[in-house]
Amino acid sequence: MKATGIIVEYNPFHNGHLHHATSAKEKSGADVLIAVMSGQFLQRGEPAFADKWARTEMALAAGIDLVIELPYAYATAQASDFAKGGITLLDALGCESFCFGSEQGAIEPFLRSYKLLADRRGQYEQMIHEAVKTGVSYPMALNKAYTELVGETEGFADLKQPNNILGFHYIDAAKKLNSPIQPITIQRIGANFHDPIRSGTAIASATGIRKAFFEDTSIEELSVYMPEASVLALKRFAEETGSFGSWNRFYPLLRYTILRERPDGIRKFAEVTEGIENLIYDAAKTEDTFENFIVRVKSKRFTRTRVQRMLTHIYTGFTWEQLRTFQTPTYLRLLGMSAAGRNYLNRQKKNIGLPLISRAASLDDSMGKLDIHATSMYMLGLGKTAMKKEYTSPPLYFG
Amino acid sequence: MKATGIIVEYNPFHNGHLHHATSAKEKSGADVLIAVMSGQFLQRGEPAFADKWARTEMALAAGIDLVIELPYAYATAQASDFAKGGITLLDALGCESFCFGSEQGAIEPFLRSYKLLADRRGQYEQMIHEAVKTGVSYPMALNKAYTELVGETEGFADLKQPNNILGFHYIDAAKKLNSPIQPITIQRIGANFHDPIRSGTAIASATGIRKAFFEDTSIEELSVYMPEASVLALKRFAEETGSFGSWNRFYPLLRYTILRERPDGIRKFAEVTEGIENLIYDAAKTEDTFENFIVRVKSKRFTRTRVQRMLTHIYTGFTWEQLRTFQTPTYLRLLGMSAAGRNYLNRQKKNIGLPLISRAASLDDSMGKLDIHATSMYMLGLGKTAMKKEYTSPPLYFG
Known part of the structure; x- marks a missing residue:
């Protein structure tokens, strides 16, 4: 049996994801499709729309x-660590390939880039370092250095596109692991990430879909954009x-915890760097609203995503000290099959x-306990404490 | 001008307090009555019913x-430190006397005890130590040792009574300070601490009055038990x-913070001792309710009051490390005159x-900043963040 892997968040699952999943199986010729999926908190530093x-x-x-x-420590990390976590798990599962959606849709430009x-790593890193010093964000600096290196040459990956960037990190992670796993890419189709739902189209952005749920859109209307099973699962979750x-x-909980910790306390949480703790505290x-708060804190240098990752760690209480103890994923937590x-x-x-690992009770190392802890923090954010699924249920089974 | 001092919580102010205040002025012959009052959190380890x-x-x-x-660090401390904080401030204010309510109502038995x-301190401390080892709470151990020392002799203070105990600590604090301040006591009258409001009486317990407010009792009915100004101030606060x-x-905030901190984190907060962190966490x-929670945690050894003091410090984020930096009150924060x-x-x-200190902006040491922080934590508990009074208002003035 051949398996191919994908790394996903499904926040929530929609027709674009369905297309990706179907194409991954087709293009890889695999019998089995494995998804490594983020848990309760996501790579953009946000609580998931619905639980895992x-x-x-x-x-x-x-x-x-x-x-x-995907363990919390990787699911909420910057792209390179997120990719490392995902690829390590797919490799451990024996996947022959992994398949990512990209704006470019062909694998050669990625391999060429x-x-x-790899050939000019020293020069590249020096250029990134120089760019960061001018005060731009790390992703911007990366991009600037890359554009200068590649120049006007055709046939390289366009690393200004978010899904291309992630794909590039997957390839990098696989190479660093010395894994035999092969990269495949599929052209992304449909809505841009931030587009609202447009009536009549069958693919909408996850952002647009989340908005529609908050506005209590009908099941019929939502079913144009996502499988009906997804709509029903979300309605039930709500x-x-x-x-x-x-x-x-x-x-409210985040704010309380920021004010309780004060700048001295805030500094110890993962990803919080360079004096931003005072700005977060002030x-x-x-x-009074998260939106006003984040607008005050984010900047050219500290992007919304980067700040949100800090906030996620402050919210869950995940420190630099804990982060530094993690080298590589240590288990495969099976959520469903x-x-x-x-x-x-x-x-x-x-x-x-x-x-x-099929049950949380078996997760006895600190990385695994952190995933359970993240569920507890997530449920409290929703005003709930139901941990039953986390502790006592076996993985979901769709026979 | 002669001043006398009282140490109070006014949670909330009622006719019993009015009696105490009036008698203190009469019995001391003072021109001015000074109250050192707890801020947002109280000695029983609770948020105040209404803000300071x-x-x-x-x-x-x-x-x-x-x-x-009374600074947070003393207001939320065990009786001896609570007393030390209060007496130090009254002494600094130049009070000739301080006046406490007691079950006994005469000062001689206190001085005799x-x-x-003092004469037999070594023996006394040894007896307390022995009693603690049998697993009883510290106040119980104190009481046992004291009863053994005093024996059946008449004319000593009855230190089984809560207000007598506190009075004894005040005297002890004044002696340790070598202060010329003189102790006076007044017999407490009326309702026992936990009695519910009894119709027709003019004195009710603070507990009964708080209950009546939660039940939205009318202003007329409440005015039997407390000055109308108190009723109106409370109604406005609500x-x-x-x-x-x-x-x-x-x-909800306390629970989130306990679960976020986990046992390892809980241990670092002031007053948390001897492995109770696991019980608190579990x-x-x-x-789902505070009452069920506290019933699970309290025991013969760890009384409700003691556990609540731990919870107060966990809630506000006040650590052992901070506590150890405080030796004595460093300022007089004027709330009103x-x-x-x-x-x-x-x-x-x-x-x-x-x-x-008339304005919070002038509180620049760590003890003073902690009082401002306590207000911030208190307001968040009520779902508010109004800090205007704390920062920008002068002390209240009743001319």
Whole structure:
């Protein structure tokens, strides 16, 4: 049995994801499709719209065979660590390939860019360093250095596009791991990330879809943009928890914790750097909404995403000290499987490179405990404390 | 001008307090009555029913001449440190006497008991130590040792009574300070501390009165038990903040912070000792109400009051490390004054032993910043962030 892997957030699952999943299976020729999925907090430094169980359900209903949790420490990290976490897990699961959506849609430019940068890494890093010194954000600096290196030459990856950047990091992670896993890419189609839902189209952005849910759009209308199973799973999640995950919803707790920690305390949380703790503290003192708060704190240098990652760690209490203890993912947390997924695990048992964990009670190392902790923090943000699924349920099964 | 001092919480101010204030002035023959009052958190380890501004207003309306804030570090401490903080401030203010309510109502038994224990301190401390080892709470151990020492002898203070105990600590604090301040006591009258309001009586317990406010009792009915100015100040406070301070109200934030800190984090907060952090954490995981939570955590050894003091420090983020930096109160924070109080301060200016602080902006040491921080934490517990009074208002003035 051949497996291909994808690294996803499904926040929430929509027709664009369905297209990606279907194409990944086709293009790779794999029998089994494995998704490594972020848990309760996401790479953009946000609480997930719906919890990992609801999102696993959507994934399984749409034909994913195995859903494995990307540990919190990687799911909420900058692109290179996010990629390292995801690729390490897919490699441990014995995937022959991984498949990412990209604006470019062809793999050669990525490999060419990778080779160019690998050959000239010293020069590249020096250029990034220089650019950062001018006060631009790290992604901007990276981009500037890359553009200067590649020049006007055709045939390289366009690393100004967000999905291309992520894809590039996946390839980089696979090479660093010395993994035999092969990269595949699929052209992304449809809505741009931030487009609102446009009536009549079948693909909408996750942002637009989240907005539609907050506005209580009907199941029929939403079903144009996402599988009906996804709509139903989300509606049920909202019924159970009273709402969806968002910083707006979590802000009272976040604000309290920022004010309680004070600048001296804030500094110790992961990703908080360079004196931004005072700005975070002062903004929390006066701003009554998350949106006003983040607008006060973000800047050219500290992008919204970067600040939100800091906030995520402040919110969950995840420190630099803890972060530094993590070198590589240490387990495979199984959130859900199809019959084919179960079959694959049974057959591959001996080739799987990390312990496969079906129940939280078995997660006894600090990285795993952090995932359980993240669920507890996530549920409290929603005003709930239901941890039943986390502790006592087996992985979801779609037979 | 002669001044006498009282140490109070006014949670909230009622006719029993009015009686105490009037008698203190009469019995001491003082021209000016000074109250050192706890701020936003109280000695029983609870958020105050109404904030310190509303309580200052009640005190001034009832004839108190000066209201000085007892710093958080002392207001939330065990009896001996609470007493030390209060007496130090009254001494610094040049009071000739201080006046406490007691079950016994005469000062001689207190002085006799003080002398006995001073003479036999070594033996007393050894007996307390032995009693603690049997697993009883510290107050119980103290009481046991004291009863054994005093025996059946008449004429000593009955240190089983809560107000007698506090009075004893005041005397002890004054002696340790080598202060010339003289102790006076007044017999407490009326309701026992926990009695509910009984119709037709003019004195009710603070507990009963708080309950009546939660039940939205009418102003007319409440005015039987407390000055009408107090009723109105409280009603206005509730209108402004939407509620009153209580652990029930603050529990969602407390619970989140306990779960976020986890046992390792909880241990660092002031008063948290001897492995209780696991019990606190486990109870927070499952208990949805504060009352169920505290019942799980308190025990014969760790009384409700002691646990609540730990919770107060966890809630505000006050650590052992901070606590250890405080030796003695470093300022007099003026919350309110009458014309006579202002007059007294002007005349006594040169004799006042600590800097007199009228505005929070002038509080630049760590103890003072902690009081401002406590206000911020208190307001967040009520779902508010109004800090205007704390920062920009002068002390209240009742001319």
